[in-house]
Amino acid sequence: MTAQPMFPLQSALLPGEPLPLRIFEPRYSQLVRDCLEMTDPAFGVVLITRGLEVGGGDVRGDVGALARITEYADHGMGQYQLGTVIGERIRVREWLDDDPYPRADIEPWPDEPGPPVTHERIGEIVDAMLALFERIVSARGARLRPDALAVEPEVADDPSRHIYVLASRVPMGQADRYAVLAAPTLAERVDVLADAIETVSAMVEFQIASDENGE
Template identity: 35%
Template sequence: MSELAMFPLGSVLLPYMPLPLRVFEERYLQMLAQILQVEPSEFGVVLIERGQEVGGGEKRMSLGTIAQIVQLEPSEVGVLMIAQGARRIRITEWLDDDPFPRAEIEELPELVWVDELAGLRQTAEKAVRRVLARASEWEEQTWSAQVELSDDPMEATWQLAGVAPLGPLDQLVLLSATSTEELLTELIRLCTEFEETLWLPE
């Protein structure tokens, strides 16, 4: 177990997915100054269960992801940052928030790709692209149905989970998967359930 600076957010970060952030609160500017002293510069991201991102006092989930900083750019208000999801973590103990949120964490085992899952992954990709296309008929989506994926099958599997137009609690289900097969199976199920809601009468 180790100590890690934490950034609670109103969204879930999945491995191999980008995370753009505008850092302006003093506590997170202090956090940024500290973690940039070490390479790779990392912090943890967890979903806020109740409360707001700004000001503190929120209730936080215990499952999250390590984010690695890949780009920084000063702005008129704070710092524009792009990070990328890396390894999954579980919070074992929250520490004092002074001067910024910190926690004792343990890393979860990384999921492993096996070639026998190629067919299941193809089914999942079709489901995700189909539901992205149909959801875009109702409202603009963050990701296009033609989004490009990594050539690495494990990375691409996580990216499929990340671009699927699902809510944060559904994404937490995917983040908690204990095997690649479970991740793909749950992704197909959640996309199918979401797609069915698109055709329900208002």
């Protein structure tokens, strides 16, 4: 069993997202030093479901992703500035001792087999997001850019990557982001995302109505 360095955070990170980090806590400074000695300098990131990032004693989710270090600056005294990119999804098989930092036995967790997700279905998600964003910017007296949800062609051709990119742009809470990440199949992830967009849209309408009524 190989112990994977782990970095619990108060954010649910989705594959493809950038993750800049400023490291200063001693245990995570050691994690960075150990990762930089690896052929593949990566550590797992999972959502803290209860507790804080600093000091330990947190409760952690069992689904996360690998964060690969793409650049770093060593500022001395155990302080690092990291640039990382969130990669493939992982599942924690077992949490290990936190000495000298959080570690876990993990396994890759690609999407499980499920119903196909068509470009038409993704188009419905895009339309719902555009309607949400249009409502937000129009309430502020602005206009939505035509390319607000544009993605690179290689992303558009990969439904799994496309959904993760779209999900990363929805202003939803961490619990919803975690639900998107933890959906076993791509089809289920699309449904979870659609529900999250509906929830955010309802919250936006409530806030706009409150503002208009001076509440």
